[in-house]
Amino acid sequence: MKKEELFDVIIVGGSYAGLAAGMALGRSLRNVLIIDSGKPCNRQTPHSHNFLTRDGETPATLAAIAKAQVLAYPTVKFLEGFAETASKTENRFTVSNSDQQMFSAKKLVITAGVKDIFPAIKGFAECWGISVLHCPYCHGFEVKGKTTGVIANGEIGFEFSKLISNWTKNLTLFTNGIVDIEESNQAKLLAKNINIVEKEIEEIVHENGVVNHIKFKDGSIQILEAIYARVGMEHNTKIITDLNIQLNEQGYIAVDSLKQTNIHGVYAAGDCTTMMRSVSDSVAGGSMVGAMLNKELVSEEF
Numbered sequence: 001m002k003k004e005e006l007f008d009v010i011i012v013g014g015s016y017a018g019l020a021a022g023m024a025l026g027r028s029l030r031n032v033l034i035i036d037s038g039k040p041c042n043r044q045t046p047h048s049h050n051f052l053t054r055d056g057e058t059p060a061t062l063a064a065i066a067k068a069q070v071l072a073y074p075t076v077k078f079l080e081g082f083a084e085t086a087s088k089t090e091n092r093f094t095v096s097n098s099d100q101q102m103f104s105a106k107k108l109v110i111t112a113g114v115k116d117i118f119p120a121i122k123g124f125a126e127c128w129g130i131s132v133l134h135c136p137y138c139h140g141f142e143v144k145g146k147t148t149g150v151i152a153n154g155e156i157g158f159e160f161s162k163l164i165s166n167w168t169k170n171l172t173l174f175t176n177g178i179v180d181i182e183e184s185n186q187a188k189l190l191a192k193n194i195n196i197v198e199k200e201i202e203e204i205v206h207e208n209g210v211v212n213h214i215k216f217k218d219g220s221i222q223i224l225e226a227i228y229a230r231v232g233m234e235h236n237t238k239i240i241t242d243l244n245i246q247l248n249e250q251g252y253i254a255v256d257s258l259k260q261t262n263i264h265g266v267y268a269a270g271d272c273t274t275m276m277r278s279v280s281d282s283v284a285g286g287s288m289v290g291a292m293l294n295k296e297l298v299s300e301e302f
């Protein structure tokens with residue numbers, strides 16, 4: 001075990017939310033360690049949209065510019081690696097990484113995002129972010145009017161199809177099994193020419209992530225140009241359970257309007273706190289964390 005380093009704040013996850021927190025804290029003269037394993041959830045998407053000044057930029061470019069600007073502040077240190085565990089004593093948090101290094105800080109930030117859990121459909125993962133999309137605000141404009149499918153079921157399937165119909169009138173809902181939507185809502189979909197297909201999906205047939213068609217288990221196919229899907233998620237870090245950080249009903253880290261968790265001194269922002277995933281929301285959340293944490297430190301030191 002190597003010697004422990006002490007910081008004002010440790011940030012677990014150095015993508016959009018973590019870097020935004022790092023920038024606010026660095027500009028507040030705080031000694032910050034950002035630990036990041038370099039796997040943002042949007043890494044496979046060719047272009048990121050709907051973020052002012054950077055619309056259509058690649059995720060890698062966004063991250064590189066952000067990182068360069070944050071690391072220009074000399075009190076911010078960036079460590080590539082995975083934060084494995086965390087513990088809390090009366091007035092400090094200790095984090096260990098996969099290299100068995102130990103780091104301590106007065107405050108802790110969780111901006112570790114989430115891991116998307118895909119349905120057991122061949123080709124789904126390869127198309128994720130390229131032609132299988134999670135959000136119309138991020139990618140809807142680019143596939144407007146195209147022959148589009150929604151893979152979802154239940155009332156979420158209904159609501160998602162309703163939303164996507166804003167971008168295309170050529171829409172089919174694939175429930176991948178028996179439909180589980182109220183009959184009145186099924187009728188509303190059909191009235192808008194949104195067909196419901198209950199056949200089980202075997203594969204999304206694609207070329208380099210660009211969908212060509214869906215192949216069903218009965219051997220039939222349906223040609224498509226774009227797909228939206230609702231997927232599951234799990235947290236990227238067990239630090240949440242290490243510290244007994246409370247989750248909300250949807251399974252995200254529960255934070256108040258100032259991004260504070262139930263554990264004093266632990267803040268969180270970005271995708272690990274909300275299903276409303278966007279770069280702008282993550283940056284805004286991280287920025288709020290930075291300001292609130294600095295305020296808390298100032299109050300404790302004053």
Ligand SMILES: Cc1cc2nc3c(=O)[nH]c(=O)nc-3n(C[C@H](O)[C@H](O)[C@H](O)COP(=O)(O)OP(=O)(O)OC[C@H]3O[C@@H](n4cnc5c(N)ncnc54)[C@H](O)[C@@H]3O)c2cc1C
Binds near residue numbers: 038042048051130282
């Ligand atoms: C396919 C796809 C496409 C998208 N397209 C858009 C778009 O066009 N426009 C838009 O606004 N939004 C888009 N989004 C949403 C946006 O990418 C997310 O809202 C945003 O990336 C969330 O930022 P974050 O910092 O919370 O988490 P992430 O960006 O997911 O980053 C989390 C970081 O934490 C690191 N990490 C995790 N656990 C640990 C650990 N224990 N130790 C150290 N590091 C750790 C990860 O490696 C990663 O670098 C897209 C999302 C997806 C999935």
